[in-house]
Amino acid sequence: MTTPLIKAEKVSKIFSVGGMFGAKKxxxxxxxxxxxxxxxxxxxxxxxxxxxxxxxxxxxxxxxxPSSGSVSYYINHEYKxxxxxxxxxxxxxxxNAQLIPQDPYSTLNPxxxxxxxLTPPLLRYKIARNRREAKKMAAExxxxxxxxxxxxxxxxxxxxxxGGQLQRIAIARAISVKPKFIVADEAVSMLDxxxxxxxxNLLLNIRKSLKTAxxxxxxxxxxxxxxARNERIAxxxxxxxxxxxxxxxxxxxxxxPYTQTLLATVPIPDPKLARKRELPKxxxxxxxxxxxxxxxxxxxxxxxxxxxxxxxxxxxxKEVKGRLVACHLF
Amino acid sequence: MTMKWIIKRTATxxxxxxxxxxxxxxxxxxxxxxxxxxxxxxYMTQYGMSEIEAEEMVYSxxxxxxxxxxxxQYIDYICGLLRGDWGKCYITGIPVLEAxxxxxxxxxxxxxxxxxxxxxxxxxxxxxxAYRRGGILDNASSVFASISRATPNFILGLxxxxxxxxxxxxxxxxxxxxxxxxxxxxxxxxxxxxYHSFLPIMAYVITSVGGWMLAxxxxxxxxxxxxxxIAAEARGLKSGRIARTYVGxxxxxxxxxxxxxxxxxxxxxxxxxxxxxxxxxxxHIIGLAMSWRDYPLIxxxxxLITLAVVLSNFIADLLYGKLDPRVRRGGMYS
Amino acid sequence: MVCIPKLRKGKIMRGLKSFLxxxxxxxxxxxxSDKRALVGLSIVIFYVLMVAVGRLFIPLDLTPHREKRxxxxxxxxxxxxxxxxxxxxxxxxxxxxxxLPVAFLTGFVTIAIGTAIGITSGYVGGKLDLAITTFxxxxxxxxxxxxxxxxxxxxxxSGIPINIFIIACVLSITAWxxxxxxxxxxxxxxxxxxxxxxxxxxxLSRFHIVFNEILPNVMPYIAINxxxxxxxxxYSYTGLQALGLIPYEPGTWGAMISMAQAxxxxxxxxxxxxxxxxxxxxIVLQVGLVFLSxxxxxxxxxxxxER
Numbered sequence: 001m002t003t004p005l006i007k008a009e010k011v012s013k014i015f016s017v018g019g020m021f022g023a024k025k026x027x028x029x030x031x032x033x034x035x036x037x038x039x040x041x042x043x044x045x046x047x048x049x050x051x052x053x054x055x056x057x058x059x060x061x062x063x064x065x066p067s068s069g070s071v072s073y074y075i076n077h078e079y080k081x082x083x084x085x086x087x088x089x090x091x092x093x094x095x096n097a098q099l100i101p102q103d104p105y106s107t108l109n110p111x112x113x114x115x116x117x118l119t120p121p122l123l124r125y126k127i128a129r130n131r132r133e134a135k136k137m138a139a140e141x142x143x144x145x146x147x148x149x150x151x152x153x154x155x156x157x158x159x160x161x162x163g164g165q166l167q168r169i170a171i172a173r174a175i176s177v178k179p180k181f182i183v184a185d186e187a188v189s190m191l192d193x194x195x196x197x198x199x200x201n202l203l204l205n206i207r208k209s210l211k212t213a214x215x216x217x218x219x220x221x222x223x224x225x226x227x228a229r230n231e232r233i234a235x236x237x238x239x240x241x242x243x244x245x246x247x248x249x250x251x252x253x254x255x256x257p258y259t260q261t262l263l264a265t266v267p268i269p270d271p272k273l274a275r276k277r278e279l280p281k282x283x284x285x286x287x288x289x290x291x292x293x294x295x296x297x298x299x300x301x302x303x304x305x306x307x308x309x310x311x312x313x314x315x316x317x318k319e320v321k322g323r324l325v326a327c328h329l330f
Numbered sequence: 331m332t333m334k335w336i337i338k339r340t341a342t343x344x345x346x347x348x349x350x351x352x353x354x355x356x357x358x359x360x361x362x363x364x365x366x367x368x369x370x371x372x373y374m375t376q377y378g379m380s381e382i383e384a385e386e387m388v389y390s391x392x393x394x395x396x397x398x399x400x401x402x403q404y405i406d407y408i409c410g411l412l413r414g415d416w417g418k419c420y421i422t423g424i425p426v427l428e429a430x431x432x433x434x435x436x437x438x439x440x441x442x443x444x445x446x447x448x449x450x451x452x453x454x455x456x457x458x459x460a461y462r463r464g465g466i467l468d469n470a471s472s473v474f475a476s477i478s479r480a481t482p483n484f485i486l487g488l489x490x491x492x493x494x495x496x497x498x499x500x501x502x503x504x505x506x507x508x509x510x511x512x513x514x515x516x517x518x519x520x521x522x523x524x525y526h527s528f529l530p531i532m533a534y535v536i537t538s539v540g541g542w543m544l545a546x547x548x549x550x551x552x553x554x555x556x557x558x559x560i561a562a563e564a565r566g567l568k569s570g571r572i573a574r575t576y577v578g579x580x581x582x583x584x585x586x587x588x589x590x591x592x593x594x595x596x597x598x599x600x601x602x603x604x605x606x607x608x609x610x611x612x613x614h615i616i617g618l619a620m621s622w623r624d625y626p627l628i629x630x631x632x633x634l635i636t637l638a639v640v641l642s643n644f645i646a647d648l649l650y651g652k653l654d655p656r657v658r659r660g661g662m663y664s
Numbered sequence: 665m666v667c668i669p670k671l672r673k674g675k676i677m678r679g680l681k682s683f684l685x686x687x688x689x690x691x692x693x694x695x696x697s698d699k700r701a702l703v704g705l706s707i708v709i710f711y712v713l714m715v716a717v718g719r720l721f722i723p724l725d726l727t728p729h730r731e732k733r734x735x736x737x738x739x740x741x742x743x744x745x746x747x748x749x750x751x752x753x754x755x756x757x758x759x760x761x762x763x764l765p766v767a768f769l770t771g772f773v774t775i776a777i778g779t780a781i782g783i784t785s786g787y788v789g790g791k792l793d794l795a796i797t798t799f800x801x802x803x804x805x806x807x808x809x810x811x812x813x814x815x816x817x818x819x820x821x822s823g824i825p826i827n828i829f830i831i832a833c834v835l836s837i838t839a840w841x842x843x844x845x846x847x848x849x850x851x852x853x854x855x856x857x858x859x860x861x862x863x864x865x866x867x868l869s870r871f872h873i874v875f876n877e878i879l880p881n882v883m884p885y886i887a888i889n890x891x892x893x894x895x896x897x898x899y900s901y902t903g904l905q906a907l908g909l910i911p912y913e914p915g916t917w918g919a920m921i922s923m924a925q926a927x928x929x930x931x932x933x934x935x936x937x938x939x940x941x942x943x944x945x946x947i948v949l950q951v952g953l954v955f956l957s958x959x960x961x962x963x964x965x966x967x968x969x970e971r
Contacts, residue, residue, distance in 0.1 A: 061865055094867035106858040111880035120876070121866045170862070177866065346802045353811075357818045473700070476958065480950035482899045484906060485921065485943045492928055492939045503929075590805045591842075598809025601907065606925070620813065620907050628817055632810045639807050 003074065004036035005213055006060060006097065006181055011035075011069035012239075013055050017291075027290045029055040031239035032069065034317070037181065037213050044216045044228035044247065046262065047236035048287070053217045054102075056236070057183040060215060061097050073097070095125050098179040100203075102186040104166035108158040114169055115154040118142075121177050141172040145202060164195045168202070175206055183215045188223065200227050221266050225251055235259045238290060238298040245323025255325045257303045297328065305329060335651065343644045350636045354629045355407050359400065390418075416633070417626035419619075426630035430612050434634070436506050437604070437611035440527055441596055444534035451535070452542020453582060457573060459543065460550035460581075471543065478540025483599035484606075487533040491606045494529060501529050504608040530603050534596055545588060550581040586650040590643035597635045701959020707952025715760040724758040726750055726915055734935040744937035746920075747927050752941045759917040759942070760949075762828070763898055769832035770839065770897035771890040778840040779886055782847025783874060787855060797848070800841045808838030812900050816909035826911065835900050839893040843885065850882045884960070891957030895950050902946060917942045 013030040029052040037043050047053045058064040060071055062082045072079035073093050085093050101107050108117050118138035119131065128134035135154075142150035145168040158166060167187065174182060184203060188196040200223070206212060218224050224233055225247060233251075234244040235258065243256040254260045261282060281304045288294050294301050300310040309328050320330045373384035398406070410416070416426040455475075459468045495503035507513065507522045553559060554577060562572050600613025601620070608614065612631055619627035695701045732749030735741055743752040785796040815834055819826060854860065855878070863873050904910040905918030906925055912918045920942035924931075931938065 063861060063865060091867060094865070097865075099862065099865040101858045101862060103858055107862055109859045109877050109880070111883070112876075116876075120863075120868055120872060124866070124868060124872075173862070173866070342798060342801060343805075345798070346805050349802055350806055350811075354814065357814065360818075360822070476700075476954045477947070477951050480895060480954045481947050482903065482950070484903055485946060488921070488925055488928065488939065489943055492924075492931065492936065496928065496931070497936060591808075594805075594807030595809065597807050598813075598903075601810075601813070602903070606928075616810075616813075617907070620817070620909065623817060623821070625817060625821070628814060632807075632814045635807050635810045636805075640805055643805055 003038065005039050005041075006037050006071065006073050007079065008033055008035040008056070008060060008071045009069055011056075011059055011066045011071055013052070013059055013064060014067040025291050028239050028293070029290065030059060030066075033236075033239075033241055035060075035234070035241070037215060039180065040207065040211045040213055042207070042214045042216060042228045042231035044218065044224035044231070044233045045236060046218055046221055046224045046233060049219055050287070050290070051236045052239040053219075053236050054185050057099070057185050057215055057217050060181075061099055061183055062093070063099070091125075095177045096180040098174040098177065098182045100167075100171055100174050100182060100184045100187045103190055104163045104170060105158075105190075107170040108166060110158055112157075113154065114156050114158070114161075117169065118173055118176060121173065125177055127177065137176070138172075141176050142169070144175070144206075145169070145172045146198075147172075163191055164199070167191060167199060171199075171202065171206070175210060175212075178210060179212060181213045181215070183217065185217045186219070187216075189218065189220065196223065197226075203227070221251070221262055235262065238288065238293055240298060240326060241317065241324075242299070242326045243323065244317070249321075249323060253321075255320060255323070255330065256327050257305055257329075258299050261302075297326075336648070339644065339647055339651075343640050346640050347637060350633060351408060351411060352404075354633065355404055358625070358629075359403075411633070416630045419627045420624035421622050426627050429615055429627060430630055430634050433610055433612035433615045436609060437597075437600055437613060438638075440530055440534070440604075440609070440611060441593070441600065443527070444531045444538070444596065445593065447531070448535045448539045449542055452539045453546045453578075453585070455539075456543045456546020457550050457578060457581070459547040460554060460577075461569075461573070463547075463551060468547075472547065475540035475543040475547075478536055478538075479544065480540075481537050483533055483537040483595075484602035486537050487530075487599070487603040487606045490529050490533055495607075502526050506610045526607075526609070530607050530609055533603050534599065537599070538592055538596060541588070541592060542585065545585050546581060549584050550577055553577050553581045556580075583650060586646045589646040590639050593642055594635075594639050597639065695959055698959045700955045704952045704955025704957075704959060707948060708956055711760060711764065711949050711952070714757055715764050718757040719761070722754050722757045724754045724915055734931065734938065737937065743941050746938045747923065747931075747935070752920075752937055755915045755920060756917070756941055756945050758915055759920060759945070762913070762916055763901060763918065763946075765828055766831055766835070766901050767894040767897045769828060770835040770901075771894040773832050773836040774839040774843060774893040774897075775886050775890050777836060778843030778889065779847055779879075779882070781840065782844040783851055783878065783882075785844065786848040786851025787874060787878070793848075796844075800845050800848075803838075803841035804845070806838075808896075809900060809903065812838060812904060813907065813909060816904050816907075820909060831901065831910065832897070835897045836893070838900070839889075839896055843889040843893070846885050846889070847882050850885060851878055854878050854881050887960045888957045891953045891960065895953045895957075898946065898950060898953075917946055921946070 010032045011030060011034075012028065012032050015027045015029055017025050017027060031052075033056060035043070035056070045053050045056065055064065059066050062071065065083060070081045070083075073082050073085070073096075075085070075089055075092060080089070082090075082093055108114070115135065115138060118141065119128070119134040122128040122134040122137055123131070128137050138154070139150035142148065142153055147153050147165060147168055153161070153165070153169070161169070167190075171187075182203075187203070188199050191199060203214070204227070207214065214227075216224065216227050218227075228247045231247055232245060233247040234241050235250070235256065236242070237258050243250060243254070243259045250259065251263065254263050282302050283304060283306070284302045286302075288298065288301055294311070296309070296311040296313055297303070297306075297315050300306040303310065307328065313328070315326045315328050317324045317326045318330070369388045370381065370384045373379050373387050374381060377384075379387065414427055416430075418425055419429055422429070455471055459471050462468050491503065494501050502508070502525065506526050507519060508526070511519050511522050513519055559572060559576050562576050563569075597613070600611060601617045602613070603609070604611045604613035605617035612634065616628060616631035618624075619631065692705075695705055727750075729745075729749030732741075732745050733747055735745040735749070737744050741751050741753065743756065746752055746755070781796060781800075785793045785800075812834065815837065819830070819834065824830065860873060860877055863877050868877075901910065902918045902921055905912045905916075906922045908922070910918070912922065920938070924939045924942065928939070
């Protein structure tokens with residue numbers, strides 16, 4: 001791996017719910033996660049909804065402040081905590097770390113035309129010198145994301161565009177500032193299945209031309225496998241990364257019981273193969289509450305292989321067969 | 331309903347009254363010295379008092395004790411209010427509270443009836459409009475509601491007074507009952523009271539029903555779009571039952587929030603309406619105080635109206651909290 | 665050298681044209697598509713024209729003519745005459761010269777205060793938000809018109825010169841809280857929207873986020889509240905004049921209402937016109953503003969704005 005562009009060290013995020021009336025409760029959405037993403041690299045982050053993957057993405061973008069631990073960005077030949085960055089350095093980081101959000105329908109301001117969504121960042125970072133140049137660049141961006149002729153889209157309001165078109169505009173806006181790192185948070189999950197591959201390929205093409213790195217967040221292993229082929233994948237469960245390594249290796253031979261369960265849920269087109277597949281027998285289908293997670297390994301209440309140590313000790317991520325796994329079995 | 335919520339709500343109510351008291355206190359303190367001197371001069375020339383007498387008169391009227399520091403006066407003022415010492419009327423010398431209590435029952439009578447009619451009518455018509463939205467009935471009613479909302483109550487009062495007591499003398503123009511009838515629990519007296527209160531109540535109801543209609547219409551349309559109502563319709567429940575149990579209750583609840591505003595508006599109008607019809611309520615008394623510039627009485631009236639509005643709003647909120655499980659569990663802002 | 669001013673002029677003209685098209689002409693077109701809004705708009709434009717231009721055509725003569733008291737409508741006096749034999753129509757046409765400026769100025773002061781407080785409360789959040797919401801709740805409970813009466817009596821006695829601006833500020837005391845509350849609620853929900861997060865992630869300034877992302881979304885509330893606070897300003901202004909708490913010039917609507925009130929018992933014959941004319945004048949203006957406020961949110965609804 002090349003030098004990481006951005007890394008998370010023991011980063012945690014605790015949300016408090018309630019308060020004012022009744023007792024305050026705390027949710028540990030992200031629990032001591034280590035993560036590194038190198039230049040032009042893809043890391044697919046997979047987990048069920050509510051496992052903290054979106055929160056982790058927002059921590060990487062400094063949209064949320066970590067409760068403990070840090071997210072550092074490689075700038076001026078050293079790693080600096082993104083929350084300690086000031087002035088010019090912070091601006092550079094902001095420009096270089098972008099987000100493609102989940103819901104295309106709420107990503108654009110409903111009261112503003114498409115052109116007014118595209119030009120402010122170009123002017124803000126002086127990528128364009130004036131409005132006319134910004135408009136020209138916006139047109140080029142729309143061409144890149146496959147919306148042509150661009151002039152047709154400039155004066156439209158978001159409510160008059162389809163989900164796919166909106167997502168393309170969101171992508172155009174994110175890449176307009178030529179970022180080095182993009183968090184794609186469920187970027188295709190709200191789109192029609194027929195559109196997904198197109199958008200995924202668009203993101204991959206952008207990676208080729210802009211040399212961007214991706215943190216690709218999804219709940220769908222099949223999509224993660226497609227997007228992060230020959231790259232890395234990380235499996236997240238209740239705020240922890242339980243397994244991380246080369247995509248093909250993990251898909252072919254999952255080690256963590258949770259990864260095995262996740263893989264078992266991916267439909268297999270061949271019924272013969274599907275019948276032969278061994279399903280790990282979960283002890284419970286209920287996902288434990290984040291407010292009071294079980295002690296020890298958080299998966300122990302459901303894990304078919306759970307032993308007594310699993311209820312006592314939190315497993316560390318350790319290297320097994322060329323990947324990282326957090327499980328007492330290994 | 332949690333205890334905490336009640337405590338918080340009570341604290342807000344008390345804070346409201348406290349702020350109003352503070353406003354009235356400092357408004358007087360903020361009057362420039364020249365005004366006080368002018369008043370002293372006025373008493374010296376008009377009533378032939380000596381300077382000291384006139385000074386004492388003015389200071390006691392405005393509750394000013396020039397020798398004490400301001401904060402002590404402030405505490406005295408609040409303690410006086412709590413003890414029921416609201417100052418004396420400027421002209422008649424009657425204690426303010428006594429003068430106001432004389433009119434209070436009549437105003438409470440008028441406003442409670444008007445408010446009930448207006449609320450019930452507005453809610454009923456509002457639901458009807460929501461069900462028939464887009465139809466002729468809805469359009470006609472919402473034009474009427476807009477006109478009702480837009481008409482100042484003092485102008486409607488004036489029109490009713492002129493056209494129904496002077497131009498066509500159908501209703502009595504003065505008083506809250508026929509003074510030739512002895513007050514008592516007799517049919518004659520009660521019918522006289524109702525007869526005299528008809529026009530004032532009309533004036534209140536017509537100018538406030540529109541607001542309730544529009545609010546209820548909007549609220550009911552929102553509720554009608556909710557999944558549970560659609561589900562109830564899909565289950566084949568009778569529309570009358572849906573209207574009562576699902577829409578009615580859930581749509582009325584948000585209206586409690588505008589209770590204080592509506593009641594405050596009606597109290598404001600009472601100054602005109604009671605004056606027009608020479609009705610013996612506090613609005614009439616405050617109206618007279620206005621024309622005499624009787625500041626202690628005006629201020630006392632304002633305090634009493636505020637207390638009434640805060641108290642009714644508090645009750646409305648408690649009711650709301652009892653009816654709405656969301657408030658019972660959580661907070662106002664959660 | 666000669667070319668530069670020409671070029672600039674062309675640019676300004678083009679800017680002006682697009683401004684007129686997008687901010688005046690198109691909104692008006694959409695307004696006109698709604699019947700009630702069109703009626704409201706016509707009423708308001710008619711009143712503004714009447715107050716601004718009408719008085720150039722109809723002179724105001726306030727000299728009493730005892731022999732012409734309480735005349736009915738005629739060619740000479742289309743709305744009859746008042747208790748001193750003066751033309752009512754002329755008083756109606758001239759009588760809005762103080763009410764309309766007060767109403768619109770109050771509207772502006774109210775939306776300025778209400779929006780600033782609402783956005784601050786919703787966007788900053790935390791303890792400040794809690795303090796402001798409590799304050800708003802308290803202000804919404806304090807009965808508005810009675811408070812205005814106390815303040816007006818105080819204002820009269822304090823000797824502060826009473827001008828339109830002071831009146832507008834006083835009338836806004838009771839109007840800002842409602843707007844602040846709805847703006848705050850809006851900002852709270854908008855703040856959580858994905859497009860705000862996107863703007864933050866793009867590093868756009870706080871100024872840009874507040875004024876270019878949030879403000880357009882609360883515009884409908886601001887516009888509606890502008891109309892509604894004008895409505896309540898007209899109510900309070902004429903009401904306080906009728907109580908004699910705000911001084912009025914003769915020949916204004918407030919003066920007419922006040923006089924009609926004072927003389928109501930002695931009005932005879934065709935005198936009903938003196939009661940009716942100012943009442944209907946004020947009611948129609950109020951209805952126009954309410955209609956306009958009901959239709960105005962459609963201007964800002966982009967779904968209708970685009971063909």
